[in-house]
Amino acid sequence: MKKGLFGASVSAILVPSVYLVVSILLFVFGVKTGLEKIAGQRSSLTEAGKTQTVLQQKESLLRQIAPEVGAQVEVLANAVPEKNPALTMISQIKNLAAVSGITITTFKVGGVNAAGAVSFADVTFDADGELISLISFLNTIKTLAPLSTIDTVKINQQAGTASANTRIRVYFAGYPTKLPSLTEAVGELTAEEEGLLETLSGLSPPSFTTLFPQEPTVRESPFN
Amino acid sequence: MTAINLLPTEISPKGPVAKISNLIKNLAVISFVLFLLTALGMLAMFILNSVQIRSLNESSEELKTSIKSLEATEQGLILVKDRLSKAKLVLADESGTEEAEGLGSLTVALPGSVALTEAVIAKNGLETTFIATDSQGLTVLMARIISQEAFSKVDLVSFSFNPNTGYIPSFAVKMK
Numbered sequence: 001m002k003k004g005l006f007g008a009s010v011s012a013i014l015v016p017s018v019y020l021v022v023s024i025l026l027f028v029f030g031v032k033t034g035l036e037k038i039a040g041q042r043s044s045l046t047e048a049g050k051t052q053t054v055l056q057q058k059e060s061l062l063r064q065i066a067p068e069v070g071a072q073v074e075v076l077a078n079a080v081p082e083k084n085p086a087l088t089m090i091s092q093i094k095n096l097a098a099v100s101g102i103t104i105t106t107f108k109v110g111g112v113n114a115a116g117a118v119s120f121a122d123v124t125f126d127a128d129g130e131l132i133s134l135i136s137f138l139n140t141i142k143t144l145a146p147l148s149t150i151d152t153v154k155i156n157q158q159a160g161t162a163s164a165n166t167r168i169r170v171y172f173a174g175y176p177t178k179l180p181s182l183t184e185a186v187g188e189l190t191a192e193e194e195g196l197l198e199t200l201s202g203l204s205p206p207s208f209t210t211l212f213p214q215e216p217t218v219r220e221s222p223f224n
Numbered sequence: 225m226t227a228i229n230l231l232p233t234e235i236s237p238k239g240p241v242a243k244i245s246n247l248i249k250n251l252a253v254i255s256f257v258l259f260l261l262t263a264l265g266m267l268a269m270f271i272l273n274s275v276q277i278r279s280l281n282e283s284s285e286e287l288k289t290s291i292k293s294l295e296a297t298e299q300g301l302i303l304v305k306d307r308l309s310k311a312k313l314v315l316a317d318e319s320g321t322e323e324a325e326g327l328g329s330l331t332v333a334l335p336g337s338v339a340l341t342e343a344v345i346a347k348n349g350l351e352t353t354f355i356a357t358d359s360q361g362l363t364v365l366m367a368r369i370i371s372q373e374a375f376s377k378v379d380l381v382s383f384s385f386n387p388n389t390g391y392i393p394s395f396a397v398k399m400k
Contacts, residue, residue, distance in 0.1 A: 012245040019252035027259040034266035041273040048280035055287035062294040062301070069300035076307035080314065118313050131340060135328040138345075142321050147311060149319030153345035155327075162340075169317075173310045176302055179295070182288055186301060193308045200311055 054185045061188055072197060078145040079200045081172045084112055085146040086121045088206045089170045092144045093125060095207075100137040102129040110167075117173065122151065124167045131155070131162040138166065145203035147171050322399045323350040326374050334368070337361030341392075350397040351381070357390035369395065376400040 081088070086109040097104045110122030127134060138153060151167040180186065189197065291298070323345045330352065331340050338361040342353040356362040369378055377398040384392045 009241040012241055013248060016245055016248035016252050020248050020255060023252050023255035023259055027255055027262065030259055030263050031266075034263065034270070038266060038269055038273065041270065041277065045273055045277050045280070048277055048284065052280050052284050052287065055284055055291065058298075059287050059290050059294070062291065062297045065301060066294065066297045069297050069304060072304045073300045073307075076304055076311065080307050080310045116313075118310050131331060135324065135331060138324045139321070139328055142319075147314045149314070149317050149347075150321055150324055150345060151347065153320060153324065153343070155340070155343040155345070157340050157342075171310075171314045171317075173307075176306045179298060179302060182291060186298065189304070189308070193305070196308055196311060196315075197304070200308075 051183050054183055058186055061186065065188070075145075075197070075201050075203075075205070078205045079147050079203055080118070081146050082175050083172060084119075084121050085170050085172050086123050089123050089144070089146060089148060089168070090125075092204070092206050093123075093141070096137060096140055096144065097127060100129070100140065101133050102127050102137045118171050119173060120169045120171045122167055122169055123148075124165070126163065126165050128161060128163045130160070131157050134162045134164055138164070141168060143202070143204055145200075145205050147200075147203075318347040320345040320347050320350075322374065323347075323397075326350055326372065326397060326399055327352065329372060329374070330368060335361050335364050337390075338365050348398075350399070351394070352397065353392065353394040355390055355392050359391070362391045362393070365393070369397075374400055 090107050090109070093107075094104060096102075105126045105128060106124075108124040110124065112119055112121045127137065129137070134155065138150065141148060141150065148168045148170045151169050153167075154165045156163055327340075327343055327345060327350055334340075337357040339355050340352060341355050342351075344351040354365055356365055369375070372378075375397050379396040381394040381396050382392075383394070386392065
């Protein structure tokens with residue numbers, strides 16, 4: 001009888017204790033799992049928020065610059081072209097010489113150096129004219145597109161006529177081949193870049209002639 | 225409602241055992257209710273976050289489509305930035321531009337008795353040779369050279385006099 005009484009007491013404590021332990025285990029496991037899931041979600045939410053901010057900023061910037069970017073590309077593609085601009089520079093120098101009253105006697109295009117981030121080619125020419133016009137002509141070369149630097153100039157003057165053997169360096173660089181990832185931020189131009197763009201916009205661009213295709217015409221017979 | 229006890233009253237738990245049993249039962253109920261409430265709260269938060277993430281993703285997809293339609297502009301911007309960085313490199317390269325400007329300011333409006341005979345413009349300096357048929361012209365030339373603020377250093381490389389031609393000074397100039 002005593003054994004039965006002892007068993008009932010144990011049962012009276014053991015059964016609710018099992019419920020309590022199960023409840024606590026459920027609580028602990030549920031809270032731990034739930035918190036992990038929610039933390040993962042918060043992380044995804046933050047990431048999605050950041051991505052959206054980047055995309056919004058990018059879309060807004062692209063819409064804002066869309067009307068003017070074409071003109072900027074044209075200016076800069078003239079300033080630093082993709083391909084060797086030696087012939088373009090020769091044309092620019094000839095035009096400038098004609099305006100400055102300078103006679104260009106010889107032109108020579110040297111080899112291309114493509115070792116660095118920007119490639120260059122040397123253009124050498126001989127020019128004759130009045131000394132003041134010649135120096136003014138040399139000083140105006142820096143206002144021509146594509147960008148160039150004066151390497152050496154040897155000037156001789158005799159009997160009021162000056163002649164200059166000039167070597168300038170013209171620069172070019174290949175275009176970028178990859179766009180950044182869609183979700184990668186793109187920044188607008190910095191103040192320094194804006195200033196540089198304004199300076200380069202002042203360069204005299206080369207003039208190109210565009211030949212438009214013409215419709216075929218009837219060729220007259222030369223035998224009639 | 226009357227409590228029904230099917231156990232013989234003599235073997236039913238009494239005293240502190242019954243109290244502890246009730247306490248544990250209450251604790252079990254409370255912890256289970258807490259578990260349910262917490263689970264419900266977390267479920268609500270989970271659903272709310274899911275909705276927000278889905279909304280953000282949908283919005284991002286729309287923006288991506290919009291950006292794709294502006295791909296030509298993006299290419300232009302990348303090209304502009306690339307060309308500007310290249311132009312900066314070119315402009316940082318050494319050039320004889322300043323030397324050419326220095327020669328221009330040196331030779332402009334010289335008196336008729338002074339003439340430049342030779343000049344070499346290089347990236348790192350300017351070399352000039354003049355001829356002055358009289359000493360007044362030479363004085364003007366010297367004064368002109370001294371007054372050039374763009375020159376950091378002027379070396380008189382050679383100086384000669386020939387009664388038939390006049391004074392022939394040669395200078396090597398470094399720009400600031």
